[in-house]
Amino acid sequence: MDDPGLGAAQLDTVFRDLNRTNLLLGGQRITMNALKDLMNRYPREEYKITDMGCGDGDLLRRIARYCRKKNIAVTCLGIDNSVAALKLAVAQSAGFPEIMYKKASVLDPDAEHPCHILLCTLTLHHFKDREITGILNRFGRMASLGVIINDLERNRLAYYLFHAFSLIFIKTKIAKQDGLISIRRGFLREELQGMSRAFPDLEHRIHWRWAFRYLWVMQAKAVALHE
Numbered sequence: 001m002d003d004p005g006l007g008a009a010q011l012d013t014v015f016r017d018l019n020r021t022n023l024l025l026g027g028q029r030i031t032m033n034a035l036k037d038l039m040n041r042y043p044r045e046e047y048k049i050t051d052m053g054c055g056d057g058d059l060l061r062r063i064a065r066y067c068r069k070k071n072i073a074v075t076c077l078g079i080d081n082s083v084a085a086l087k088l089a090v091a092q093s094a095g096f097p098e099i100m101y102k103k104a105s106v107l108d109p110d111a112e113h114p115c116h117i118l119l120c121t122l123t124l125h126h127f128k129d130r131e132i133t134g135i136l137n138r139f140g141r142m143a144s145l146g147v148i149i150n151d152l153e154r155n156r157l158a159y160y161l162f163h164a165f166s167l168i169f170i171k172t173k174i175a176k177q178d179g180l181i182s183i184r185r186g187f188l189r190e191e192l193q194g195m196s197r198a199f200p201d202l203e204h205r206i207h208w209r210w211a212f213r214y215l216w217v218m219q220a221k222a223v224a225l226h227e
Contacts, residue, residue: 026209049116053126057089064076106123116144136195139218158211163176186212
């Protein structure tokens, strides 16, 4: 999955596996529930939402469908470094004019676009610790209402359970390998808490969620106190 040379057809099959896994294990629901919570806390006439590392855009389409159902005006921007993934995202989002996409690395200053809510799902673990500090600093500048991070717990049990799960529910070798590698690159709670201390001007809420995920919501203290 980290290989930018993967073709669109191959990536499409992999993303179908990963999206099905997220659906079965509730991964996308974690982000959606956190997003709904922020929207309920800070009602607006319109929201600008950015998904950093958007992949094939599955999460943004879920958000767009939810907002349509609730009559919430939303503009979504998906940012990813994979040309093939973005081609899939654009093609599959043809019926969603509220969603736009841009090619950029999460590390690239060109990826910095002001928004109300920034999402980062299963992306942060791909970067080194020294890079993550800069990424989080940029995220904090970009999002006026909050940053929602959803990433994996580094856990031996999770590794073996995912291996068993993948034998039944995941078809592609790449998706199986990516899942196992991602778990090994995941985080411990104390590591996330240590990272959060580098940003004392932000309020941090870090919670464990099933299945072996951490939900980390960052907000400017002035915003959080406004509730």
